[in-house]
Amino acid sequence: MVFAHDTAMALQAAVTLVNSDLEPVSLTTSDELDEFLSDFGYTGRHDGDQAEVDSVRAILPVLRELLTSDRDRAAVLVNEMLFKAKALPQLARHDGYDWHLHAVAPDRPLADRIIVETAMAMIDVIRADELSRLGVCADDDCEGLVLDLSRNRSRRFCSTACGNRNAVAAYRARQASGA
Numbered sequence: 001m002v003f004a005h006d007t008a009m010a011l012q013a014a015v016t017l018v019n020s021d022l023e024p025v026s027l028t029t030s031d032e033l034d035e036f037l038s039d040f041g042y043t044g045r046h047d048g049d050q051a052e053v054d055s056v057r058a059i060l061p062v063l064r065e066l067l068t069s070d071r072d073r074a075a076v077l078v079n080e081m082l083f084k085a086k087a088l089p090q091l092a093r094h095d096g097y098d099w100h101l102h103a104v105a106p107d108r109p110l111a112d113r114i115i116v117e118t119a120m121a122m123i124d125v126i127r128a129d130e131l132s133r134l135g136v137c138a139d140d141d142c143e144g145l146v147l148d149l150s151r152n153r154s155r156r157f158c159s160t161a162c163g164n165r166n167a168v169a170a171y172r173a174r175q176a177s178g179a
Contacts (some may be wrong), residue, residue, distance in 0.1 A: 069146055085103070
């Protein structure tokens with residue numbers, strides 16, 4: 001399943017945010033948040049202060065719960081998030097992107113917009129019954145989230161580092177058993 005651009009970007013942004021809370025912790029400064037916003041094309045209000053960084057970091061457990069929930073729990077969480085934010089979906093076209101959905105005003109706090117954009121993206125995931133595209137890293141020592149948008153659903157690790165570590169371990173195990 002190929003998701004719309006705004007859905008894929010919101011999911012990738014949410015996974016990146018949640019994974020920023022793993023060691024080594026990142027997204028702790030305004031500069032790091034600026035880079036994140038630039039990477040994921042967030043528009044609208046950006047206060048650029050530590051309070052904004054702290055408010056974004058405060059939503060990480062909520063995003064993790066949503067992205068790791070089963071389908072029924074995810075639907076409940078999405079409804080709660082949209083209700084709490086008083087979301088009102090509207091079509092928008094800007095910055096070279098064709099019509100897509102926004103559900104909160106661009107002057108709302110960044111953390112609110114991230115929650116709502118993630119919830120809106122999860123609507124597509126839930127409706128398409130594609131929650132299997134989200135999971136926890138297959139590395140036993142990692143709690144990172146994985147978003148698999150590949151055609152063959154082959155992504156198992158949250159990062160190249162985790163994938164390489166497991167490939168080396170598997171190679172060494174094969175070498176030891178063959179010796």
